[in-house]
Amino acid sequence: MKKERSKVRAINAAKMTVTMPLQGHKFDQAMIAAHEMQALSLDNLDPVSPSSLEPDVSSGATTTMATPVGSDSETASDTRPQDLLLELVSTPDRGLALFTTRKIKAGTLILAEQPLISLDKDEEDDPDAIEREFSRLPRSEQKAYLKLFDAQKSRMSRVVSIYYSNCYNCDGFKADGQGGSAIGGFASRINHSCVPNVQFCYNEGTNQLEFRAIRDIPRGKEVCSNYDKAAFETKAKRQRKQQIYYGFVCKCEACEPKNEFWAKSDERRKGMYEAVKVLQGCDKKFAEGDGPEVEVRQDAVVNGALGALARLEELLLKECHVGIPLANTYRSMAKWAEWKRDIKHAAKWKRKELEVCMIGFGPSARRVKEIEEKLAELEKVGGRGSSHYPVSPSSPS
DSSP: OOOOOOOOSOOTTTTOSSOOOOOSOOOSSOOOSTTOHHHHTOOOOOOOOOOOOOOOOOTTOEEEEOOOTTOOGGGOOSOOHHHHHEEEEEETTTEEEEEESSOBOTTOEEEEEOOSEEEOTTTTTOHHHHHHHHHTSOHHHHHHHHTSOOOOOTTOOHHHHHHHHHOEEOTTSSTTSOOOEEEOTTGGGOEEOSSOSEEEEEETTTTEEEEEESSOBOTTOBOEEOSOOOTTOOHHHHHHHIIIIISOOOOSTTTSOOSHHHHTHHHHHHHHHHHHHHHHHHHHHHHTOOSTTHHHHHHHHHHHHHHHHHHHHHHHHHHTOOSHHHHHHHHHHHHHHHHTTOHHHHHHHHHHHHHHHHHHHOTTOHHHHHHHHHHHHHHHHHHTTOOOOOOOSSOOO
């Protein structure tokens, strides 16, 4: 059954009886130090390669190649990555889903499409704006749109409910802060997994919704993203939210473990949560630091934060959450290292963040460019042989 991947905060105009959670693709959030548990647990995400969800394409499952949704044959002449790498499969228990047709390496762009509807932040909570944009679509695209999953949100028209059931959050991909949200025909066919193997990114330059493999994906595996950015919650809590908000219960490796490794998923996620709680305490202590012995105390706080982040990195890698949560962890490690005036390690963690973001977002992404600029700044300071960096003891921005 297809699920909701909603960006919307609250639909007051539609007077919904259910409040939908934020979509897990919010990449411009501040770096995780203490109070940023939500930014950490993205992603969405997300270079480790556990077995992903085994597809069941037997007994009645049908397959079609990935032709762009809503496109006529004469307008689909340009080959897109999904035409070569993906196929649309009708599954017995998850509706239409996307599967790989060949082995795919981490960092590969596997899907790119123009959105059917794209809304700025000030319009995305307005049902009238969604209806307006739908009315402007060509008839073929309207038909394709109406075939997408509908979570049947309360007191909404079908057009509006479909949008909120499938839209992706584009915040963080536009410099003006008006990222808003968008819905795509094939993007809407990507199912959820708590251990995703692809990462969403909005390419402002081409106005395309893009998905990249964040770990190696074998041939014949389902392509899944993470709808929920709360990466550190245990299975019971995740499944309660899924049932309430999305109308499904996930059956990925972490939710229905088939071996001893995945049976310990909850244990690892509890460890992640505990590490983030330590970060919260460190951030508070660092922000409150003053007095004649402040530097000594602050060094202890920074070391505590870096220790918690090292533990978080270890657990994320084990859990194969190697996308945005891992990138945000490295961003936080770089910032705390700066506060310690350890430029060598700050640059090291920034390079790690860059590696993860290059895989998930591609070289032209805004966050990638920002990391490259910051890394050049750190390397310039380090090249002068200085161990000091002008930072102030305040909460991360």
